[in-house]
Amino acid sequence: MDEIETETEIETEVVVVGAGPTGLMLACELTLAGVETLVLEKLPRRAEQIKGGGIQPRTAELLESRGLLEPLLHRAASHEPVGGHFAALPVPLDCTPWQTRHPFPIAIPQWGLEEVLEERALAAGARVLRGAAVSGVESGDDGVVVVTPDGRRVRARYLAACDGGHSTVRKLLGLPFPGRPGTHRAVLADIRLSAVSSLVPQQIGHMSTMTRSAGGYWAMLVPLGGDRYRLTFGRANQAGADADTDGDTPVTHEAIAVALQAVYGPETVLGAVDNSSQFSDATRQLEQYRSGHVLFAGDAAHIHPPLGGQGLNLGVQDAFNLGWKLAATVQGRAPSGLLDSYHTERHPVGAQVLHHTSAQRVLADPKPSEDVAALRDIFVDLLRLPDTNRHLAGLMSGLSLRYPLSGDHPLTGQRVPDADLVTEGGPTRLSALFASGHAVLLDLAGAVPAGLRLPPRVDLVRATCPDDLGAAALLIRPDGYVCWAADGSADHGDALLATIAGSLAKMP
Secondary structure (H helix, E strand, O other), rough: OHHHHHOEEEEEEEEEOOOOOOHHHHHHHHHHHOOOOEEEEEEOOOOOOOOOOOEOOOHHHHHHHHHOHHHOOOOOOOOOOOOOOOOOOOEEEOOOOHOOOOOOOOOHHHHHHHHHHHHHHOOOEEEEEEEEOOOOOEOOOOEOOOOEOOEEEEEEEEEEEEEOOOOOOOOOOOOOEEEEEEEOOOEEEEEEEEEOOOOOOOOOOHHHHEEEEEEEEEEEEEEOOOOEEEEEEEEEEOOOOOOOOOOOOOOHHHHHHHHHHHHOOOOOOEEEEEEEEEOOEEEEEEOOOOOEEEEOHHHOOOOOOOOOHHHHHHHHHHHHHHHHHHHHHHHHOOOOOOHHHHHHHHHHHHHHHHHHHHHHHHHHOOOOHHHHHHHHHHHHHHOOOOOHHHHHHHHOOOOOOOOOOOOOOOOOOOOOOOEEEEEOOOEEEEHHEEEEEEEEEOOOOOOOOOOOOOOEEEEEEEEOOOOOOOOOOEEEOOOOOOEEEEEOOOOHHHHHHHHHHOOOOOOO
16 A cells, blocks of 8 residues: 555645646646655556547647647557537637647547656656545645545645646635626537447547437537447527536436437347446536635636546646746746736636637537527538638637736747757757756857856757748747747847746746
């Protein structure tokens, strides 16, 4: 038995509650920075359920910057590249104008992502304790104490609540979760079919081609290889769903079989249900992502209709934003206000996702009214316009995200495309510079003064680039966003050091 399983008093720098994609990604980021991290997970073992099975282009870029994308691709579902969607409308979103190496969403079961992230976190020194629910949280001026039902007490400087839409931590602290209750409820199930009709899709395609309505149900059946499928379904024109329904509540074999045959015909026979859960279209968001020494990320901070494959990606990107800031705070390197900038930057991003998924909910109604059907027709025409498609592709993929950082340069707050570089050590790619989780000061034209003294975890890289990145020098945060840029070869030392001291780390 592992020593941690027998400890009753545990101390750590950060305790993360929840071993889903958000919690494990945060554990990876914290341990990469050298922060002692313990993850508590109430489930005794990982649930091999496919929910949250899509990685958007920006998330893929971030995972690649940490060397995590390649092992994930080995677990991805095999299919022809398919563009993303907005409200399941029949026009694929084109991400190529955003200059990304990953223009298509990647289909991968959530448990596969969790497996890769947990392996990385453990290898870096994190500890993961499963079967450890949370029954109490004591938050004070110096840190937090987390209590489990079996009497364990975990003392930490900070707690990161990544424990889902029904967050126990959020409820124990009595924090309101304002928003709109659900009006529709749907089922997500991993199933096996023993017989199929001609209506069952043979390969993964665009979402607009994967959905059907018949017999009072709507459904989407995604083939995963062999007899395995991912089924999502609900009742058409359903109303009055219970917003507080436990999403992990299983659905009976009979209920799934009835819906399956109603939509795909009596020749489609349900062989087995590997797992199932329910979800609603409720929309809620915490007013503050930080409460003293407790921070919230992922579904614990925001929930929304699962349209466009946003939820998992929003949580993982929360973790990328929070991880380096929390690590700098724990290690005494953070400038004033850095940790609070997590809420300042990520709360509007979450609010935007809640906003556009609400719009998608109207457009994606499986039984639209005459007015909504007319609106869909107009929207389809708009999606075929390059500018509209580019805008929504950037929104849904995360590639257009720009943080409101101070600075006059037009690149400030934006991501930088993963360009090819040539350094003293030879050719490389921009993404490879971030494997250590450090900030990168990229000098492309001798714009950074020689002998400039930088703080730890800010790497100076002098390189050339065949592409025009829009600046002679860029200071890029660990999460891949520009916090300073300059043109030309003038002496930018003072402005650069001021930005580092205010945005990244205290100067030595």
